[in-house]
Amino acid sequence: MPPSLPATPEPGVRSLQRAIDVLALFDERHPTRTVRDVVDGTGLPKTTAVRLLATLEGRGLVSRVAETTYSCGPALLRWVRLAEQMWQVSPAARAEMRGLVDRCGETVNVYVRQGLDRVCVAQEEGTATVRSVVPVGVPLPLGRGATAKVLLAGAPPGLLDELAGGDPGLDPAARAALVREVDAVRSGGWAVSHGERELGASAVAAPLAGADGRVLAALSVSGPTSRFTDERVPGYVEAVRAAAQAISRVGLGPVGAFL
Amino acid sequence: MPPSLPATPEPGVRSLQRAIDVLALFDERHPTRTVRDVVDGTGLPKTTAVRLLATLEGRGLVSRVAETTYSCGPALLRWVRLAEQMWQVSPAARAEMRGLVDRCGETVNVYVRQGLDRVCVAQEEGTATVRSVVPVGVPLPLGRGATAKVLLAGAPPGLLDELAGGDPGLDPAARAALVREVDAVRSGGWAVSHGERELGASAVAAPLAGADGRVLAALSVSGPTSRFTDERVPGYVEAVRAAAQAISRVGLGPVGAFL
Incomplete structure (x- = not known):
């Protein structure tokens, strides 16, 4: 709300x-x-x-x-036809998403921020039997997960305060941790999370930028925490950042004009 | 309402x-x-x-x-995938719709009744430059047009009275005419209309039946009145009825189970 x-x-x-x-x-x-x-x-x-x-x-x-x-x-x-036209990612962006699935084997999602929620607008499922599948179009909390932090890093300054002061709100320690993590995304250009939104689910995310450099959306790979090991995460980070830069270059699609 | x-x-x-x-x-x-x-x-x-x-x-x-x-x-x-899964017509029915476009050159629609409205759930556009295009998913009045009469012919007995007594309601003469036309559909198995819903728009429609013979939906060809001449309408009627019988045989798709 x-x-x-x-x-x-x-x-x-x-x-x-x-x-x-x-x-x-x-x-x-x-x-x-x-x-x-x-x-x-x-x-x-x-x-x-x-x-x-x-x-x-x-x-x-x-x-x-x-x-x-x-x-x-x-x-x-x-409305679903209209929403699809509005929110679909471009064929070129979709191809990059599939390429990222091929490189990582994990599910690839594009999320946008909507107020104090994040919503997956495009998904390419991973190839493993145990894979991450989020419902497209369903609002998820903006305070948790790598994708949320990437979207927060691109959000207006006041939004983090709104989120921290929301219902149920964050205690001061959690608030400070969130600020630190969002700052780290701003400087580093990526985020990783393990089990923040759902126990056993991990993700690596990077920003999708418009022509003006503004964060329009977030690109993520996500899967079971057991496959997001310290050995593998650096490779995921590299792949996600490369794909995010490629999508930012080719354009996210019609949706990019409205974010 | x-x-x-x-x-x-x-x-x-x-x-x-x-x-x-x-x-x-x-x-x-x-x-x-x-x-x-x-x-x-x-x-x-x-x-x-x-x-x-x-x-x-x-x-x-x-x-x-x-x-x-x-x-x-x-x-x-x-709701995109849900609405599409729920309301999509079967590939076999879709192929029959395209075959009907090939035969008549006009736009082919499948309509279902929703309360006192009718809603197009599937459309194959005609091949002429001037063609009929209705918005999929948008409720249209149930009192007007060939498709409406086919759907009314399959509706519960009280519905025609509800419709006639509705807001704005029908005067007795219009009500009697509608009853006659719906009766004619019941005996003849098809309907034709010229300019009832929109000036210059004509349609020929026939019922799509379930395995139990109940009317589930209506199949129509529609286009400009200038092409729905007395010479051409009998051919359209024959083609629509044949396609409707074929679709009734192969099955309308998931939507058929819910109508």
């Missing part, structure tokens, strides 16, 4: 938040949801859940597939 | 409706919108528009690209 919104939103804003929470329950593992799922997944009263589903159904954002079961609706198609 | 919702929705529902109205302003011709556009396009007060945009931005559904300019946001990407 952006800091400009009050902690207890007014009823209209709250309903919208809740409706987005309802839509967020639908994913590839859960293409349909019952009213009961929605009540359990959101904590909303059943009457509220039913009312929100009816409103979303009336606009085609969900579709009723049985008496109390819903899927995502066909009206989403209008 | 489904008939179960009151005519004057409560504030929470109204906010959600308004937020969807705001999102609906973004399309391929308008990938970005200013606050001013949103005010003009929705009739909302500026404070309301700003508040809705802030809430949507906080969840990544819109993205601020300049001080008062927004695009659709990367969080929409989370």
